[in-house]
Amino acid sequence: MLLKHRTPLTLTDNDVTPHRVYLNRRNLMLGGIATTALAACGEASGDDGPSATQAAPKGALEYAKSAYTTSETQTPFEQATTYNNYYEFGTSKTDPAARAGQLVPEPWSIKVSGLVGKPGVYDLETLMKQQLEERIYRLRCVEAWSMVIPWIGFPMSALIDMVEPLGSAKYVGFKTLYRPEQMPGLRYPILDWPYEEGLRLDEARNPLTLMAVGMYGQLLPNQNGAPIRLVVPWKYGFKSIKSIVEIAFSDEQPATSWNKSAPQEYGFYSNVNPAVSHPRWSQATERRLDGRGGLAMLTRQETLPFNGYADEVASLYDGMDLAKFY
Numbered sequence: 125m126l127l128k129h130r131t132p133l134t135l136t137d138n139d140v141t142p143h144r145v146y147l148n149r150r151n152l153m154l155g156g157i158a159t160t161a162l163a164a165c166g167e168a169s170g171d172d173g174p175s176a177t178q179a180a181p182k183g184a185l186e187y188a189k190s191a192y193t194t195s196e197t198q199t200p201f202e203q204a205t206t207y208n209n210y211y212e213f214g215t216s217k218t219d220p221a222a223r224a225g226q227l228v229p230e231p232w233s234i235k236v237s238g239l240v241g242k243p244g245v246y247d248l249e250t251l252m253k254q255q256l257e258e259r260i261y262r263l264r265c266v267e268a269w270s271m272v273i274p275w276i277g278f279p280m281s282a283l284i285d286m287v288e289p290l291g292s293a294k295y296v297g298f299k300t301l302y303r304p305e306q307m308p309g310l311r312y313p314i315l316d317w318p319y320e321e322g323l324r325l326d327e328a329r330n331p332l333t334l335m336a337v338g339m340y341g342q343l344l345p346n347q348n349g350a351p352i353r354l355v356v357p358w359k360y361g362f363k364s365i366k367s368i369v370e371i372a373f374s375d376e377q378p379a380t381s382w383n384k385s386a387p388q389e390y391g392f393y394s395n396v397n398p399a400v401s402h403p404r405w406s407q408a409t410e411r412r413l414d415g416r417g418g419l420a421m422l423t424r425q426e427t428l429p430f431n432g433y434a435d436e437v438a439s440l441y442d443g444m445d446l447a448k449f450y
């Protein structure tokens with residue numbers, strides 16, 4: 125697979141302060157060693173490694189264009205699929221593309237539990253029957269880089285309507301697959317696995333909140349969260365949890381992996397906010413990965429409140445102090 129042999133992306137100051145648990149140095153170093161060892165194995169076997177663009181289930185993806193779009197330059201497919209955060213496959217940006225090919229994203233189902241009228245196990249085929257649409261969204265990582273990605277999916281609200289939450293449900297929690305034999309990063313206690321995320325129910329119902337099953341006209345590549353992931357474009361990227369296997373409705377705010385690991389750095393809300401710095405770096409600007417600097421990220425631009433989606437979502441937070449509820 126050619127993508128694997130590409131020259132690494134230019135590192136910037138932002139790249140050296142990723143949002144890993146930096147206190148846990150020893151584990152990170154072990155992770156680094158393992159990376160080298162695995163790469164060496166791959167070469168020795170003469171195997172060209174898993175395809176970076178290997179997609180999930182078979183079948184054509186039929187979708188409609190939508191009004192959710194932008195005229196901003198799209199991130200090249202190659203960059204969006206080789207510069208990833210998916211710690212279940214390792215903490216370096218190139219680990220997911222190199223290793224996620226071993227994930228088998230089928231058969232797949234999502235277990236829906238908690239305060240809903242129709243709990244149960246929903247298989248991917250059922251979910252894929254939703255009307256799929258393309259939405260071009262900005263994705264702003266808490267590490268201060270951003271992309272513009274054409275996702276294909278269906279509104280989270282459609283799934284919520286299908287499972288009929290009870291009136292007492294106020295939050296939704298999500299879990300990623302935990303499958304150590306296909307996810308080498310799970311060996312390292314970087315986060316309290318499985319990766320978990322959560323939203324308030326009204327955030328989950330907001331029309332912008334997307335369950336994505338594809339991108340760039342095709343099924344999601346494994347490294348981008350195949351076969352189904354969340355996309356919440358007004359929040360930092362880590363809220364957009366990949367490869368979802370569980371959704372639980374509750375009346376209490378669910379625990380989230382990043383919040384548990386460093387609560388002062390990663391709040392439950394994590395709305396994109398240029399006015400609130402991360403304790404270790406400013407969030408006022410971002411490096412846009414859109415191919416203009418080749419595959420490097422040379423263009424720095426201002427970060428917008430709610431990642432530019434304030435008109436759609438600011439009212440969700442009326443009366444809340446956004447510096448406190450970060």
Ligand SMILES: Nc1nc2c(c(=O)[nH]1)N[C@H]1C(S)=C(S)[C@@H](COP(=O)(O)O)O[C@H]1N2
Pocket residue numbers: 204207208209210211212263264265266300319347348349360361362363364365366367
């Ligand atoms: N399960 C899981 N989901 C995850 C992550 C992860 O490590 N594990 N990383 C998050 C982060 S930090 C970002 S920025 C986005 C990146 O999505 P992309 O690689 O598709 O661009 O995925 C998010 N979802």
Ligand SMILES: [Mo]
Pocket residue numbers: 209264265266267360361362
């Ligand atoms: Mo991120």
